[in-house]
Amino acid sequence: MQIRNIAIIAHVDHGKTTLTDAILRQNEMADESVSMDSNDLEKERGITIYAKNTSIYYKGTKINIVDTPGHADFGSEVERVLKAVDSVLLVVDAAEGPMPQTKFVLKKSLELGLKPILVLNKIDKPAADVKMAEDAVYELFFELGATEEQLDFRTVYAIGRNGTAKLKMEDEMKDLTPLLDLIVSIVPEASGDEKTIKPLKAQVFNLAYDNFLGRMGVCRMYEGVIKDGQKVFAKDTNGNIHTGKITKLFTFEGVVRKPVEEAKAGDIIMISGLPEIFIGQTIVDIETTDPMPEIKVDEPTVSFNMMVNDSPFAGRVGKLLTGRQIRERLEKELEVNVGLRVDFSDQGKFKVYGRGELHLAILIENMRREGFELAVSQPEVIIKDIDGVKSEPFEEATIVVPEEFSGSVIEKMGKRKGIMQNMENDGKNVKMIFLVPTRGLLGYRNEFVVDTKGEGILTTIFHGFMPYAGVVTKTEFGSMVSMENGKALAFALDNLQDRGVLYIPVNTEVYEGMVIGYTVKGEDMVVNPTKGKQLTNMRASGSDEAVKVVPPLILTLELAMSVIRSDELLEVTPDAIRLRKIFLKEGERKRNGK
DSSP, X not given: OEEEEEEEEXXXXXXXXXXXXXXXXXXTSSOTTOOSOOSHHHHHHTSOOSOEEEEEEETXXXXXXXEOOOSGGGHHHHHHHHTTOSEEEEEEETTTOSOHHHHHHHHHHHHTTOOOEEXXXXXXXXXXXXXXXXXXXXXHHHHTTOOHHHHSOXXXXXXXXXXXXXXXXXXXXXXXXXXXXXXXXXXXXXXXXXSSOOOOEEEEEEEEEETTTEEEEXXXXXXXXXXXXXXXXXXXXXXXXXXXXXXXXXXXXXXXXXXXXEEETTOEEEEESOTTOOTTOEEESSTTSOOOOOOOOOOOOEEEEEXXXXXXXXXXXXXXXXXXXXHHHHHHHHHHOTTOEXXXXXXXEEEEEESSHHHHHHHHHHHHHTTBOEEEOOOEEOOEEETTEEEEEEEEEEEEEEGGGHHHXXXXXXXXXXXXXXXXXXXXXXXXXXXXXXXXXXXXXHHHHHHTTTOOEEEEEEEEEEEOOOOOOOOOOEEEEEOXXXXXXXXXHHHHTTTEEESOOTTOEEOTTEEEEEETTSSOEEEOTTOOOOOOSOOOTTTOOOOOOOOOOOOXXXXXXXXXXXTEEEEEETTEEEEEESSOSHHHHHHHHO
């Protein structure tokens, strides 16, 4: 049987997963209730976080499909997948055109010599401009240095939500058959020459875990045949060799894995039996076979410290509390999350390096759902010395806002050392592209939502390390810090809400040193949220009005990571997210502040 291996790549929310789900449904590999976004966090956030494998059988050909994330913070998931496929479906929203992550994933696929198929999706949108989007993609190919062959790409026009596609705009749309026919006809065959038997060579590009089978590797078969029960060697480029026996061999069929006795070159498989299996290893059956080049991903740009939670409320809810348990969990994460780095040299706290705030926030969210309690410091960018020059990470920020908000955005980006690269005005919206230090973007997203009244779109992609930009001016908020332990009362919060914005509702338990809100003045304010009304027998017409507490600004993980200050910690437990001062007592803060 012939095999085709493709990945579906795009900017976030351009319709990759919807298109993949439609392909599965058309080929009766899944029903309406099944989606590739199967993880709880993916369902809640409506985004793809982890790359996933599936396959269909179409006209005697097996098509292996890898659905990839669209958010820039999960770029490492895309980078490792691209080495395992022979072509990509580049999905682009016909109304928005190519966006920052489109540029990132296309650049990586072109560098690997892949020839993409362009899928212009959502052509039924009222704002869709097919010709504009197609021209913009062609310009992007040209800008990224595509070869003559890559520039001669084919285009498919689709409505992923309806499961329909066509090769020409004037054609009628029925289903996704035109797209599938194109994949079979122009994507290189992966299975190769079956008459020539070669030694086994497969590379691990993803990992999975099974409660019964343990660690499992997802591999692309390049040469030879692999069999259930076979003795194999896992080699890396550093010369390390691990020996094992294949205890279970699977291929992918729809959204399920299918046990098989053997698999041939070109297929994508999952194997168990190698407890020391890692991403990038080459699986061979002859020990002297040279390993394949390692899978390289871009380096992290943001870091924070993760440590044991030592707040007064520690241990109330979580089951996994110790430094040893946090360390083991981070070590396990490193096996799967190739974009992550962790420094374990300090026993008291672990330095975690990631690709962005969301990348790190997803790790923390997964840990708290597993029952961990931990404390996290303020995120900070990674500063490097490159050829004797102090350098920091810069991002390319693409901002689309209604025209009346553009002045405010330009002013804020200027203060944060953003350099405008381009500006386009279509009469209603203004599209601006800035090169801005990652430092300048930390904590800006929430301000951006307020400044644009929720109508702006801000997307970023890592640009590279550039010379240090100097002092970044940010809007400084102060913290409202509790001076007492107890329950927050409505009478106290009613008085405090005039001084700033509260993070907690009435009857929330607080402790000394806990941050309960922020003040606009930029200075910390020590307050007593547990103070009750003094009771007397006297009554007055003006002083007995009903207490009205405004609904608080509830802290989410991303919000807390954007407002946290350098002298604060984020306390994360399975049921709560709290901000607190590193030093809980005011006297200690003053001593250490000096």
